[in-house]
Amino acid sequence: MSKVAVLGAGSWGTALSIVLADNGHDVRLWTHRKEQADVINTKHKNENYLDIMIPEQLIAFHDLEEAVDDVSAIVIVVPTKAIRDVCKQLDTILKHKVTIIHASKGIEPESLKRVSQMIGEEMNEYTQEDVVVLSGPSHAEEVGKRQPTTVTVSSKDIKNAELAQDLFFNESFRVYTSPDIVGIELGGALKNIIALGAGISDGLGYGDNAKAALITRGLAEITRLGTSLGANPLTFLGLPGVGDLIVTCTSVHSRNWRAGNLLGKGQKLEEVLDQMGMVVEGVRTTKAANQFALKQQIEMPITNGIYKILFDDMNPRDVVEQLMNRTKKEEMDDLATLLRTNYSK
Structure with a gap:
């Protein structure tokens, strides 16, 4: 049994905490909101994020130093906009070496x-090579219900x-390893842009043909x-x-799809974000990816189109x-160019 701290008590952090608790680990779920920690500890629920009972052995913490003590x-x-702040705090309070996993x-x-x-830049005792990333097609709602799910973990240090694979692996949560941390992180991030596009397409009333084209050509942009x-x-x-792209573009569980759907129905971005009540990572990632495309001189027309809808108020149609x-x-x-480039190295 290991002692593990999960930082971030949203839907995904809660679901991963449940997996770890099911595996018999001593799990500490940290939230920056004291009232949320109190509700989790007394009612064993986190209803604003997941409508499911939380194992009683899972303890929520409001104090970050207490949460990570001896783990x-x-x-x-946590949302990507909070990564640096949380890691700066960790850098000042951690008194021992731990394995850092991010999802x-x-x-x-x-x-x-x-x-x-970002983690490597903010934590003096760690480099980005030390960090493990966990990603894959995994709606928190289904993970929390112990429905079959498969994900991938990756680190420069196998x-x-x-170790991360061993922590999470069980009969309903299968974990693979991969050496490609760059691809794992980019796949998990960039698919949210295409999910916004899929929601917009559905909101406009387009059918399966349009969504299939969007997903396929979106994958080409991500790969490029x-x-x-x-x-x-x-x-x-x-x-x-492909796995994460399919699940995020085709399900009402996806907050990026839901946000895109509202945009396609004519709502403005500010209205949509207020209505969602949770972070929509695809919005920030669209801005970043559009900058990346310009910097790398990579053609990403779908990403650029979604950028125009989000930030230039362009009509989706x-x-x-x-x-x-x-x-x-x-x-x-x-595809031919990409494969030739990869296998000629």
């Missing part, structure tokens, strides 16, 4: 840093990845940008790529018209 692993599941999905605008890079940053293109055909009337192309050019 062997820390799982960071947050996003890219920081302006700096264009992945989550593992021992850390295998990912490989330019050093990821293996085959990673995007696995759980953190006008964006669709622009995408459909782009210059004619050969579909397989992208």
Whole structure:
């Protein structure tokens, strides 16, 4: 049995805490809101995020120093905009070496840093090579109900990845390992952009044909940008790529899909974010990915179109018209180029 702190008591942090508790670990779930911790500890529920009973042995904490005292692993599941602040706090209070695992999905605008890079920059005793990322097609609602789920963990240090695999692996939560931390993080982050697009498409009343095209061409954009940053293109055909893309683009559980759906029905971004009541990571990631595409000189028309809807207040139907009337192309050019580049190294 291990002592593990999970930082972030939203839906995903709660679900991962349940997996760890089911595996017999001593789990501390940290939230920055004292009232939320009190409710979890007295009622064993976190109803604003997951409508499910929480194991009684899982204890919620409001004090971060108490939550991480004497733990062997820390799982960071806070929104990406809070990563640096939480890691700065950890850097001042941690008195011993732990395994750092993160399950947050996003890219920081302006700096264009992945989550593992942000953690490595803010914690003096750790580098990004020490960090483990956990990602894959995994709605918190289904994980909390112990429905079959598969994810991937990755780290530059295979021992850390295998430790994370051992912590989470059980009969309803299967965990694979991968050496491609760049691809795992980018797949988990960039799929939220395409999920926004899928929601917009549904909100506009388009059908399955449009969504299938969006997902497929969205995957091409994710792969194009990912490989330019050093990821293996085959990673995007696995759980953190195609798998996460499918589940996030096709389910009402997806907050990015729900946000996009409201945008497609004519609501403005500010209205949508107020109505959601939870962080929609795809919004920040769209801004970051659009910057990345310009920097890397990578063609990402879907991402750019969603950026225009979010930040330039462009009509979604006008964006669709622009995408459909782009210059004619050969579909397989992208894939062939990516595979040649990867296997010629």
